[in-house]
Amino acid sequence: MVQNQSQKTTKRDMTKGEIVPHIMRMTLPMTIGIGAIICVSLVDTYFVSLLGSGPLTAMGYAFPVITLFFNMIFGMAIAMSAVVSRKIGAQKTEEVKETVIVGLTSILILTAILAFAFLTISDTLFAAMGADALTRDLIHEYMDIWFIGAIFLGIPVVANSAIRGAGDSVSPAVVMTTIAVVNLILDPILIFGFMGIPAMGLAGAAWATVIAYIAGAVTSLAILWIKEKLIHFYPLLCRESWKRSLKALFIIAIPVSLANIITPLVAYGYTTILSGIGDDAVAGFGVVTRVEAFALIPIMALAGGIAPLIGQNYGAGFSDRVEEAIRKAMKFSIVYGIGCAVFLGVFSYAIAMMFSDDQDIRSFITHYLIYVPISLIGLSIFLVVTSAMNAMEQPKISLVLNIVRAFVLALPLAWLMTVYYGEAGFLWSIIITNALSFIMAVICIKRLDCFQSLKTLI
Numbered sequence: 001m002v003q004n005q006s007q008k009t010t011k012r013d014m015t016k017g018e019i020v021p022h023i024m025r026m027t028l029p030m031t032i033g034i035g036a037i038i039c040v041s042l043v044d045t046y047f048v049s050l051l052g053s054g055p056l057t058a059m060g061y062a063f064p065v066i067t068l069f070f071n072m073i074f075g076m077a078i079a080m081s082a083v084v085s086r087k088i089g090a091q092k093t094e095e096v097k098e099t100v101i102v103g104l105t106s107i108l109i110l111t112a113i114l115a116f117a118f119l120t121i122s123d124t125l126f127a128a129m130g131a132d133a134l135t136r137d138l139i140h141e142y143m144d145i146w147f148i149g150a151i152f153l154g155i156p157v158v159a160n161s162a163i164r165g166a167g168d169s170v171s172p173a174v175v176m177t178t179i180a181v182v183n184l185i186l187d188p189i190l191i192f193g194f195m196g197i198p199a200m201g202l203a204g205a206a207w208a209t210v211i212a213y214i215a216g217a218v219t220s221l222a223i224l225w226i227k228e229k230l231i232h233f234y235p236l237l238c239r240e241s242w243k244r245s246l247k248a249l250f251i252i253a254i255p256v257s258l259a260n261i262i263t264p265l266v267a268y269g270y271t272t273i274l275s276g277i278g279d280d281a282v283a284g285f286g287v288v289t290r291v292e293a294f295a296l297i298p299i300m301a302l303a304g305g306i307a308p309l310i311g312q313n314y315g316a317g318f319s320d321r322v323e324e325a326i327r328k329a330m331k332f333s334i335v336y337g338i339g340c341a342v343f344l345g346v347f348s349y350a351i352a353m354m355f356s357d358d359q360d361i362r363s364f365i366t367h368y369l370i371y372v373p374i375s376l377i378g379l380s381i382f383l384v385v386t387s388a389m390n391a392m393e394q395p396k397i398s399l400v401l402n403i404v405r406a407f408v409l410a411l412p413l414a415w416l417m418t419v420y421y422g423e424a425g426f427l428w429s430i431i432i433t434n435a436l437s438f439i440m441a442v443i444c445i446k447r448l449d450c451f452q453s454l455k456t457l458i
Contacts, residue, residue, distance in 0.1 A: 014167065014309045015316045019324045026169045026305035027298070035297045036173075036180035040212065041290050043180075044205050047187045049355050055202055056356065057279045058138035060286025061131045064271050065118070066146070068264035072114060073154045075257025076107050077161040078307070079249045082391050084165030085311030095244065098235035100162045100224065102245035105236060107154040115150035122147065129268065130275030130282075141202040149210030156216035159224050165308050166228055175220045183212035255395035259386070259402040269411045273418050274426065281423060284364030287355045288372075291365075295340050295373065299380040302329055303387035310391035322392065326445065329384045337377030344373040368427060375431040378438030385441040401440055409433045 014022045041063075049056045080103045087096045118125075122143055126136050156179065160172035189197055190204030200207065225231040235241035267289065274281040293300075306325050313321040344351070348369035352362040382405070386398040410433045417425030 014312045015318055015321070019309075019321060020328060022309050023302070023306055023325060023328065026164070026309060027301050028169075031298050031301035032173045032177065035294070036177040039180045039294075040183045040209060042294060043184050043187055044209065045287060045290050045355065047191050048202065048205055051191070051201060053279075053283060053356070053358050053361070054135070055138055056286070056361075057283045058131075058135055058142065058202065060282045060284075061126055061129055061135065061271060062139055062143055062146075063286050063289060064129075064264050064267035065122075065125060065143070067267055068261060069114060069118060069150060070153070070157075071260035071264050072257055073107060073111060073157060074260045075253040075255075076103060076110070076154070076249065077157045078256045078260075078387075078390055079103075079252035080158050081161040081165040081304075081307050082252050082311050083248045084162050085167075085308040085391070086315035088166060088312060088315075096166070097230055097232045098238075098241040099245045099248065100230045101232060101235050102242055103158055103162065103249055104155065104221075104231075106246065106249070107158045108151070111154040112151045115147045118150075119144065119147040129272050135279075138202060142206045145203055145206035146209065149206070149213070152210065152214045152217050156213060156220040159217070159220035162230060163220070163223060163228060164304070165311065166230065167308060167312075168228065169305065171223045171227065172220075175216050175223065178219050179212045179216035182215045183208050186211055252390060252395050255399040256390055259395070259399040262402045262406040266406045266410045270414055270426075273414050277418070277423060277426075278360075280358060280360035281364055281426075283356070283358075284361045284368070287352075287361070287365055288368045291344070291351060291369065292373070292376070295344060296376065296380070296383075298336055299333055299376075299383055302332060303383045306384070307387050307391040310388055314392050322388075326384070326388050329388075330381055330445075333380035333384055334377055337374070337380050340376060341374040344369045364423065367423070371427050372430050372434075375434035378434035378436075378441075382434075382437040382441045385445050389444075397444065401437075401444060404440065405433065405437050409436050 014026075045056070045059055048059050080099070083099050084096055087093075087099065122140070123136060126139050131139060156175055160175055163171050163175075186208035187205060188194065190200050190208050191202075192204075193199030221231070235245070270285065271282055274285050306329050309325050310322050313319075313325070348366045349362070351369060352365035355365065356362055382401070386401055389395065389398040389401075410429070413429035413433055414426055417429040419425075421428070
C-alpha cells in the first residue's frame with residue numbers, strides 16, 4: 001500500500017523525468033475529456049437542428065452568451081490549477097487543501113450571482129445582438145432553463161482543475177465524459193419525447209445539459225473527497241485560510257477571467273456583425289464555432305495539460321524544464337494545425353450537410369471550413385503561450401495579449417472588412433487576426449529573458 005502511494009506520488013511529480021511523457025500523460029486524457037464536453041455542444045446543436053432553422057438560429061445567438069458565462073468562471077478554474085500545482089511543487093500540502101475548499105465555495109457563490117444577473121438582462125442582451133422577437137422567444141425556451149441550472153456548472157469545472165493541478169489527468173477526463181454521456185442519452189429523450197416523457201424541444205436540450213452537469217458535479221466532488229482527499233471543511237472556519245487562498249486565486253483568476261471574457265465578447269461582436277448579413281450567416285457561424293472548437297480539442301488539451309507541468313516546475317524553480325515544455329508544445333501546435341486544416345477543408349461540405357438542409361447555411365459553413373482553418377495554427381500558438389503565462393504567474397501579459405487580439409485586431413477588422421466585402425471579408429478578417437496573433441505570441445515568448453533557446457525557435 002505504501003509502495004503504491006509512493007509510485008503515485010512519483011508519477012505526479014512533474015519536476016523530474018522526461019518532459020514529453022509528462023506532457024502526453026497530462027494531455028491525452030484531457031483530450032478525451034475536452035472532446036466529451038465539446039460533444040455536449042455539438043450534440044445539442046445536431047438534435048436542435050432537426051427541429052428546423054429557427055431553433056438552430058436561436059442556438060446561434062445563445063452560443064456567445066453561454067461561452068461568456070463559462071469563460072467568466074474559467075478564470076477561477078485556471079487559477080485553481082495554477083495555484084494547486086505551484087503549491088504542490090513548493091511542497092505546501094496544507095495550503096493545497098485550503099485552496100481547494102475555498103475555491104469551490106467561491107465558485108458556487110459566483111455562479112449563483114452570475115446566473116441571476118444574466119437571467120435578468122437576457123432579453124435586452126439578445127435584442128442588442130439583433131435577434132427579432134420570434135427568435136428571442138425560441139432563445140428563452142433554452143436559456144431561461146440553462147441560467148436557472150447554471151449554479152451547478154462551475155463545480156465540476158473548478159474541481160477538475162484542482163484534480164489536474166494535483167497531477168491526476170485521468171479523473172477529470174472521467175468527469176467530463178460522464179457529463180457528455182448523460183447529455184447524449186437525455187438529449188433525444190427530452191427534446192423529442194420518449195418513454196412517456198413529453199417532447200420539450202429547446203427546453204429539453206437545456207434540461208439535458210443541466211442534469212448532465214449536476215452528474216459531473218457529484219462525480220468530481222466524490223473524486224476530490226474520497227480519492228484525492230483534498231476536501232477538508234475546517235479552512236472555511238478560518239479567516240486566514242480565506243484571505244490566503246482568495247489572494248492566491250484572485251491574483252490569477254481576475255486577469256484570466258477578464259482575458260477569458262474577451263473571447264465570447266468577440267463571438268458576441270461577430271454574431272452582431274453577421275446579423276447584418278442575415279440569420280443564415282448567424283446560424284452557419286453558430287455551427288462552425290462548434291466544429292472549430294471540436295477541431296481544437298488537442299490544442300486546448302495541450303494548453304491546459306502543460307499548465308500543471310509548467311506550474312510545478314516554475315514553483316520548484318526549474319526554468320529550463322518550463323522552457324522545454326513550451327517549445328515542444330509550440331512545435332506540436334504547428335504540425336497539428338496543418339493536418340487539421342487539410343481535414344476540415346476536404347470534408348467541409350460533408351460537415352455542412354450534417355447540420356443543415358438550408359443551402360445558404362451550408363454555403364457559409366463550407367466556405368468557412370475551406371479557408372479559415374489554416375489560420376488555426378496561429379490561434380493554437382497563441383493559446384499555448386497565454387496558458388503558459390498564466391501558469392508562470394504572468395496573467396497580466398496574457399490579458400494584454402487577449403485585449404490586443406480582440407479589440408485592436410478581431411472586431412475592428414471584422415466590422416471593416418464585412419462592410420466592404422461582405423461574407424468573404426468576414427472570413428478573411430478571422431484569418432488575418434489569427435495570423436497576427438501568432439506573431440504577437442512569438443514576440444512575447446522571445447522577450448522572456450530566462451528562455452534563451454525559445455528566441456531561436458521561430
